[in-house]
Amino acid sequence: MIQQSIVKIVAQTSxxxxxxxxxxxxxxxYVITNAHVIDRAVGTIEVSLHPESGPRLLTDGQVVFKSDDIDLALLKIEDSLGKPIEISRTLPNLGDSLILGGFPGIGGETLTATRGTVAGFQFDGATIKFDGQLGSGSSGGAAVNQQGKMVGIATRSSGEASAGSLGILLSAPVVSAALATELLENFRSEAMRIDSQYPLSILGIPAVATVLDGWDTSVTIGYFDMRAPNTTTAFLTEDYLVVGIFSMDRTPNETPKDILDRLIAESEGAYEIVPNSGIRPPIGFSNCVLVHNDERFEMSRFDARGTVVGAWWVSVAGLYSRFCISQTTQTTIIGFVESPSSEVSNDNRRWLAPPTIVLIK
Known part of the structure; x- marks a missing residue:
């Protein structure tokens, strides 16, 4: 799988x-890499895919986003080369096995894959310590878990003898948070979309969102929400309203009801089902549940590993939250509405008229 998704980058400098x-x-x-790989480029950035057999595939790349603060860059390539990688929404566990793919200088013209484990975390999970080999030229390569999902990109070696020269990976949640907005806006620009519609397929979500003027959006790979003015997780106001959607891997034999039951159980008592709510699932969704938040519910990046929400999550006490499930063969899509009013959270117009999120089958 990684042979189809990891590319070699050559940047000409002075x-x-x-x-x-x-x-x-x-x-x-689009291709992501480290900012330091393309930082001093003065001409064409060459991007190439090297299959296990046959000739290499070559194209040019143009920088559309670069952050020196987190050493990350996004390139738009002229021609498609391979298959986009799936990006994990969650952090791996300590001790998890990973495979790192890249093009170290001593590896020749073919992809080099090395095995290692998650040796620790830094900066609240922003970076991952990796005990596998990370050579010069590996920077920007993907570290994938056993499901083939990218959990981080190689950034640098610790360079500390006492640490055994651990590799440092920029974690997938940080990559997603930094790039998702740029990726979405560039995609909208390429499609000449200047209105309020946001095609979320670029984030791995088969849906289109319509955002009202004045509303804020929160975007990562696999997650999108839009928030009414005066909506904040610091405290609850009568104007509070969030409409969102996110994706998770589909577990074999897990039904939509199983997922909703698990989501409620994972809240550890914060979510209580509202009885007799009479929910009719919106178009494209199969099962829904309306819950009331009796207390503030918050999960850190670490707490959310393996859960339905999958990533950092905050839900304010006093909210009514409606969750609805849609499933494909490989993915579960979860739409949600949060409001201090049970009528608003349970109103299908929140899914059928702006602001809205409509699934694309």
């Missing part, structure tokens, strides 16, 4: 060329 690695994401027309 002092010669810099070699690194990158990962195909989005709809297949």
């Amino acid at each position: 002092l010669g060329h810099v070699q690194g690695s990158g990962v195909i994401i989005g709809d297949g027309e």
